[in-house]
Amino acid sequence: MAQLIQGETGEWEMVIGMEVHAQVIAKSKLFSGASTQFGAEPNTQVSLVDAAMPGMLPVLNEYVVEQAVRTGLGLNSKINNVSVFERKNYFYPDLPQGYQISQFQHPIVGEGIIEIDLPDGTVKEIGVTRLHLEQDAGKSVHDQHPTKSFVDLNRSGCALMEIVSEPDIRGPEEAAAYLSKLRMILRYLGTCDGNMEEGSMRADVNISVRKPGGPLGTRAEIKNVNSVKAVQMAIEYEARRQIEILEDGGQIVQETRLWDPNKGVTRSMRSKEEAHDYRYFPDPDLLPLHVSNDQIESIRATLPELPDVKKHRFMQEYGLSLYDSSVLIAEQARADYFETVANDNDAKLAANWVINELLGILNKNDKALAESPVSAAQLGGLIKLIADDTISGKIAKDVFAEMYASGKDASAIVEEKGLKQVTDTGAIEAVVDEVIAENPDNVAAYRSGKDKLFGFFVGQVMKKMQGKANPAAVNELLKKKLGGR
Amino acid sequence: MSDLTHLTIAGALKGLENKDFTAKELTQAHITASEAAKDLNCYVTETYDLALAQAANSDERRAAGNAGALDGIPLAIKDLFCTKGVQTTACSHILEGFVPQYESTVTANLFADGVVMLGKANLDEFAMGSSNTTSYFGNCINPWKTSDGADRTPGGSSGGSASAVAARIAMGATGTDTGGSIRQPASFCGISGIKPTYGRCSRWGTVAFASSLDQAGCFARTVEDNALILRSMAGHDPKDSTSADRPVPDFLSALSGDVKGLKIGIPKEYRVDGMPKDIEALWEQGIEWLKDGGAEIVDVSLPHTKYALPTYYIIAPAEASSNLARYDGVRYGLRAAEHENLNEMYKKTRGEGFGDEIKRRIMIGTYVLSAGYYDAYYIKAQKVRRLISDDFTKAYEQCDVLLAPTAPSSAFVIGENEDDPVKMYLNDVFTVPASMAGLPAMSVPGGLDSQGLPLGLQIIGRAWDEETVFKVARSIERAANFTALPQTLIKKAA
Known part of the structure; x- marks a missing residue:
């Protein structure tokens, strides 16, 4: 049920792909033993590796690898026996190493499928392009001091899974359904808590518009959309913005845009020309990651019943x-x-x-x-x-x-x-007789055709019996007695 | 007591055990000698008080019968190894004042065996250089001189370590070798030095230059002393994913020097145009010595040798450009005083903190990794690296170990080769191939050139076969009987 948008020149179709960053549930970070607990005092969960002290080296957390494999299996994806950690190089104060260790050319998980449930009861398949592991950055805090910025490295080095979808999503509803379904699966698997408010699940949205069935348009990437609702609103806004530009004869610029939840708009962050050259290359501190078929199968054996299977079983x-x-x-x-x-x-x-x-x-x-x-x-x-x-x-x-x-x-x-239901017809009959005797006018009216008064008699009986009378028995006796004369 | 500084480590261990002298006396002798040789600029941080305290502890351990394998032996530690509570700079302004709160695995291993640290030895900034002239703390000087009396380079990058051992102000030293940084200085300073197989020593806590090439090793005045130090340094470290989980052999049992039946490969590609005659002659001499010892000489070919240096100067700077990104002024080390914004802070801090050679290599590395050039440079270089490695594998089907010169020259006068970086890079032409293949390689002094400067011979072994390297090195050491002393020491004695 692709949603189309009516423009001045006809209908437009949205083409959307999503990149979801999901923080992996694990006690320690991707390459260090520091704790990943949320909400600790700033810079109390930082190892020498996370702070990128001279001479420090990453050591891969094997549990995180299991979690990624588990997630890949839950997304019906191909698990790659060999994957490679690479360095994504850029400078920022909350990125202590000056590079993020990520996976680029050889991710741990390859193509898969997520089934989404649409409001009209239909099911649609959204392709998963890949899932890879990477380090999270720390946090820059700019509002604590008039001239200084602070850096909190607690999150630095926490394991993230980046889950990339194919551009199979056709509107805000499908995007919301995709995100909800993905979150549900991650929670079932116990690999991500899916709490978007705490930032443990974050989404980037790639969106372009085209005439239905036409060639793909130029896309914009929207960052900072941190709830299912925000995703829907950002897509709606961005699609209309692009359609307006195109219908005015303009061109879409390939760029990264930021969702402003307060103003409800997206705004340009950086253009393609300003995009970083991340200079990816294999991290020489880490060997290629090998996952054997035996390991994959033993993880598969621990998978829970997943939502879709459970739904059909119910x-x-x-x-x-x-x-x-x-x-x-x-x-x-x-x-x-x-x-x-x-x-x-x-x-x-x-x-x-x-x-x-x-x-x-x-x-x-x-x-x-x-x-x-x-x-x-x-x-x-x-x-x-x-x-x-x-x-x-x-x-x-x-x-x-x-x-x-x-x-x-x-x-x-x-x-x-003493709420036990009274099913003793003798006791009920006595009360029924009492009610009939106490309400001669209503009895006459009922008998003269005011059928609706039947409810009044039921109510009276129930009231006298504190609601404990068996309703079927009450009905039967009333009918017999009221209609019987 | 000055003769204590002329002992070998093996000899000193015997003397300590026999109570001929104490560790404190041994350490004090080296401190006194260091003070007298201050002009060589071997140490960028002297740790004499710490050394004396360590020596006192060592004496107590020995008295209690708990002495470690190297207990009481005073060494110089290259200032690339992080030492807990002792400033560690990599000889860069950007790390000036940095005091690690952790101990590198290599130094921790040495201290666990009782080693005494005299000081942090000078090096080329971030181990990038072949002459120790890129050090922020001034160049180190080689104790060897010619009749012209000019100050000569000890080589690099581990110049301070090599010079200290040659000048008898340390009994041995740690070094690191990325493209020849142990072997070339050992050759220039007339001492022995080994770079073990990549993965033999942990890199944890050693300031990184090029992660896929960096390997810790050591210097000493004898092959046996090298075996002693390396045995203590080496071993698997779960904190370094590239450290090998395999037992450290007993290198000492490989010191027979018996090369009978061994096949010694002579790589023809190492006969380069313009090689000084003295080096050519020493190489021939080395071949004769081994033949006399009963070894078989085999001519082998390493056809991709000529690509090793250019390939190295793509891969090493690429890794360095990324490894050095962490020096940004945010968390430790230098932060430029005045800056308007974040980018200016980065630019000024790194602009002021790094020397020219570092900047050059960061720029080369950034360039070869950048979009549009990555495949042509970095990927191509990795493929060539594999071919270089395959060359060695094929050669070792015909022989057990390779013999070659260590460096294409003897120690040059400080300031030479500074006009053209490529000239300086050519110093590593014989050492880089083994680094690219991760192989163990050692330099032993073979003799003096016509100017009276020492020359080394290089033995390159199979991966994980330091034992054969030691065996052949010991054989050459015995045949060469290299007893010459640096002129500065002779002058002092006179």
Whole structure:
């Protein structure tokens, strides 16, 4: 469902590729033993290597390599048995070595595919060009002193995966779907936490426009787009900017542009002519990286069930709708929670309760699933009580609210508060008789054709029985008694 | 006690063990000699107090029966090795005042075996040079002179190390060799020096020049002493990914000097036009010595030799241009005093901090790596490097070790060859090929030229076969019986 933009000269198509930088989950940095913990005091997580002291040498973190391979496998990608670390040379105060160790000609992961889910329920394949490992830079801080800049090297040398897509994305919605899906996969794999606010996942967007089916246009690269929303807004703005230029007879300049989230515009950062010559060459301090097929297979054996597979399984195994399945698999923990609830229970009921009740109240209270006061087993227990007619669905909502507040089990609450459903028809019949006797006018009106009053009688009976009467029994008895004379 | 400075390391170790003298006395003798030879400018940082303290500790260890393999032996340490708490400059203004908070693996290994450090030895700035004249702290002087009395270069880049050992102000020294920086100074100063196989010694904590070529080694006045020092320096280091995970052989057991049955390759491409007759003659003499010792002489060809030097001057500057990017004035070392903005800070700091030769090589290196030139220079050079390496592999199918001159001249007068960088670069013509192939190579003094200056012979071995190199070197050492002393020492004695 490629989105086209209507211009003055007709429709335009957007051609978009993304470069995502994902910080690898690992205790230590790519080439040093320093910690990668987020939020530490400035310059407290800096080894001699990270500070590029004279004579220091990088030593590759093998766990990070495993994480990259794991990610490559999760993206259905080819893992390269030999890859090479190269130096990308440029000067900046937060780049202590004067070069970033990255992979250029020989990345660790080659071509792959990410399936994205579009709002209309269709699925589209986006090609992955490559994934390579590289060092993160430190952080320059310019707002702490009137004439000085500060440098924090805590992030210097942390491992990043740069994941490059093919220019297969055709609009802001697809871009958002791509980013969300990629983040979901990385989180499932446990290779990146995907927190864009903390900067552990960052996106650059390459975009050009063309007449549908026409030759590719000149592209601009947009940097600093740090949320899914920002990606969508930046693409919308940039596409319209380019279309306006082209329709006015102008030409697009190949350049790097910066997204300004405050003004909602992109602005030129540097042109192609000003682009750095990074003078890449193989890092002589590091040997080529070899990953054997045995290593790849042993990593493959540890892969979790990935989102797409899980989604289809939920639809087949539990008979859930595409929508419910998609909501439930959005996070691994959520899917696990659901499967615990659904265990030995009606799966559709379980899905409804997880999605509507549990996620609803957690959202309202701004809580994550991990913080839920109601465990999956507890919610499963509640659903069992509904299924075996111990309580009605309506009472169950009250019980759930109580569970959420107190953390108690459903059965304990039902017991404590005497909420067990009354199914004894004799007891219900007595109350029904009472209600009929107390409301002669309404009974007459009902019998003369005001059918809508039936709800009034149900309400009265339930009220007298504190909602504990079995609704089916109440309906049946009322119908019999009201209509029977 | 001045004769203590004329001992070999092996002899001194015996003397210490026999309690003929203490490590403190041995160290003091070298400090006294160093003070007297200050005009040679061997040390850029003297660490005499530290040396005496280390010597005192050494004496205690020896008394307690815990002496290490080199306990109490005073050495000079090239100022390219980072030494914890002791200024390390690479003889560059940009690192002046830099005091590392860490110890290089090589010096840590030596200290663990009881070595005493007399001082940080002079070198060409960032080890870039063949005459020690690019040092920010002034050139080092060779103790050898001719009748003209002119100051001569000790060679480079490890000039301070070689001069100190030749002048008997250190018993031995560490050096580094990227394209000949140990072998050429050893030849110029009439001492022995070995560059082991690339990967034999850790590069961790050694200021980098060209990472794929840099290799630590040592100087001493005998082959045996070199074996002693190298044994302590070498070994696998997990902190250096290019350091080899293989055991260090017992180099001392290779010192028989028995070359019977060994095949000695004589590379014909090393017979270059215009080679001084004295060097040609010494080479022939070396061949005769080995023949007399029972070795078989084999003519071999290393057809890509003539490309080694130009290729080296692409790869080494390329790596250097990147390795030296970290000296930016941001975190340590020099930062130019006045600057309006970041770019100006970089330009002024690096402009003031680096000497001309460094700037020249950074520019060459930046050029050969830049877009549009990378394939023509850097990639091509890497391919040629492989061919050079293959030449050696093929040659070693016919022989066990190669014999060649170390350098195309003896020590020249300081200031010569300064007008044309290429003339200076030609000093490395015989040493660079082995560096490109990562092979072990050693220079041993063979005799004096007609001016009375020492000349070295170079033995190049198979990768990881320092033992055969030592064996052949020992054989030449015995045959050459090189006992001449630098004129400055004779003058002093007189």
